[in-house]
Amino acid sequence: MSDVSGSELRALMARVPSVEKIMASAQFATLVNDYGRTQVLNAVRDALDAWRVSAQSGDASVSALDNARLHATVETALHKRNESRLRSVFNLTGTVLHTNLGRALLPDEAVRAVMSALTQPANLEFDLATGKRGDRDDLIDDLICELTGAEAATVVNNNAAAVLLTLSALAAKKEVVVSRGELVEIGGAFRIPDIMSRAGAKLREVGTTNRTHLKDYDEAINARTALLMKVHASNYAINGFTKEVRIDEIAPLAHSRGLAVAVDLGSGTLVDLSQWGLPREPTVRETVEAGADVVTFSGDKLLGGPQAGLIVGRRDLIAKIKKHPLKRALRVGKLTLAALEPVLRLYRAPEQLAARLTTLRLLIRSADDIHGAAQRVQPALQLAIGTRYVVAVEPMFSQIGSGALPVDVLPSYGLVIRMADGKRGGRYLFALEKQLREMARPVLGRIADDALRLDLRCLEAADEAQLIAQLTPQAKDNSA
Numbered sequence: 001m002s003d004v005s006g007s008e009l010r011a012l013m014a015r016v017p018s019v020e021k022i023m024a025s026a027q028f029a030t031l032v033n034d035y036g037r038t039q040v041l042n043a044v045r046d047a048l049d050a051w052r053v054s055a056q057s058g059d060a061s062v063s064a065l066d067n068a069r070l071h072a073t074v075e076t077a078l079h080k081r082n083e084s085r086l087r088s089v090f091n092l093t094g095t096v097l098h099t100n101l102g103r104a105l106l107p108d109e110a111v112r113a114v115m116s117a118l119t120q121p122a123n124l125e126f127d128l129a130t131g132k133r134g135d136r137d138d139l140i141d142d143l144i145c146e147l148t149g150a151e152a153a154t155v156v157n158n159n160a161a162a163v164l165l166t167l168s169a170l171a172a173k174k175e176v177v178v179s180r181g182e183l184v185e186i187g188g189a190f191r192i193p194d195i196m197s198r199a200g201a202k203l204r205e206v207g208t209t210n211r212t213h214l215k216d217y218d219e220a221i222n223a224r225t226a227l228l229m230k231v232h233a234s235n236y237a238i239n240g241f242t243k244e245v246r247i248d249e250i251a252p253l254a255h256s257r258g259l260a261v262a263v264d265l266g267s268g269t270l271v272d273l274s275q276w277g278l279p280r281e282p283t284v285r286e287t288v289e290a291g292a293d294v295v296t297f298s299g300d301k302l303l304g305g306p307q308a309g310l311i312v313g314r315r316d317l318i319a320k321i322k323k324h325p326l327k328r329a330l331r332v333g334k335l336t337l338a339a340l341e342p343v344l345r346l347y348r349a350p351e352q353l354a355a356r357l358t359t360l361r362l363l364i365r366s367a368d369d370i371h372g373a374a375q376r377v378q379p380a381l382q383l384a385i386g387t388r389y390v391v392a393v394e395p396m397f398s399q400i401g402s403g404a405l406p407v408d409v410l411p412s413y414g415l416v417i418r419m420a421d422g423k424r425g426g427r428y429l430f431a432l433e434k435q436l437r438e439m440a441r442p443v444l445g446r447i448a449d450d451a452l453r454l455d456l457r458c459l460e461a462a463d464e465a466q467l468i469a470q471l472t473p474q475a476k477d478n479s480a
Contacts, residue, residue: 154318176201206220367412393416425447
């Protein structure tokens, strides 16, 4: 292949139309309408610059500038530049409440409410009864109290914020007594001792890692004590020779000494999950009835709603929390409240919850149902990835995720991809995992035991059809 000669290069350059002529062409009018003149103009100039660099380098493969090819180059560049960084994915990881994938999926009622709040003015802080300014917590606190049995409630942007605000408002410059076995760290290096320090409270550890007794709390109380605190275990469990003090044991002690009990429930559920065959988890109502004065929990875990931190408890303590300066910094916006209210309303009809609450529906989905989905997807996936790999339908275990019930697993089914020659997958499996991750709608699984595993628990009917449709063009490419 010979280089482009000087005369050929000059001829190529002479035939390049002006930028204005290109912009005025009918082909580019649609791009201007879609992306605006400024972006298209910059993309055209970048494409021309790249073409000139290739031509001037003497690349023999460079031909005369083709308008159709230029249009395709510019269109691709504009599409890539304007593509959302936040994209829908297929969650086939086996973790239902996946922190990195946004945790709980909202039910249809919440989605409709958010759309309305996005497109229309709403009475976020306007009291329609009096015509005066209102409190945004008024939109949902009655509902939260109805479902939890608490006297009052407030909402902030996540449970870490709820714990921080509670400690800042109720225990600044004072001591908080916590069992050593409950000084947890969860994702993102969120540690109870660190949050306590940032809140200006002093940690008073009692007991040991595996055993704490009521007398440990009693002996730790002094004139500087503000709260006795319990933290529900997240992401781990201690088994064997263990002992913890129940809330209904701590509460009488605290109240007899004029102190309050704060409980960080973490995931927080409003219903007894065991009625659907899931492991039992203490409910918020049970925690309040056991004597907790303040309870904090998440909105986007077992509750099945948007990211939020809910604080419920005694009216006087919630009022003090709401008056703290941090409350404004940590408050939620209208979209969170718009999503949270309809999710909470679903709990008024617990007999319908399994069908209407997305998170619960995924958690209790039967293994047989998931097995059927795996059998339907398997042929399309096998064709899509080619004969180098073999795809098998196999049983596996899902997990709830986000620290909820960390040692409990859910029987499931999925697709297991191994090398067809029986050898270790190595770089080929990682390459395939990357290929699936780079699809139009990324497919996310996990590599373990020399196999790429795709758990289909979170793949419901609509997503199943979309996944098969997405795999079909890939299958045609591999068979060509």
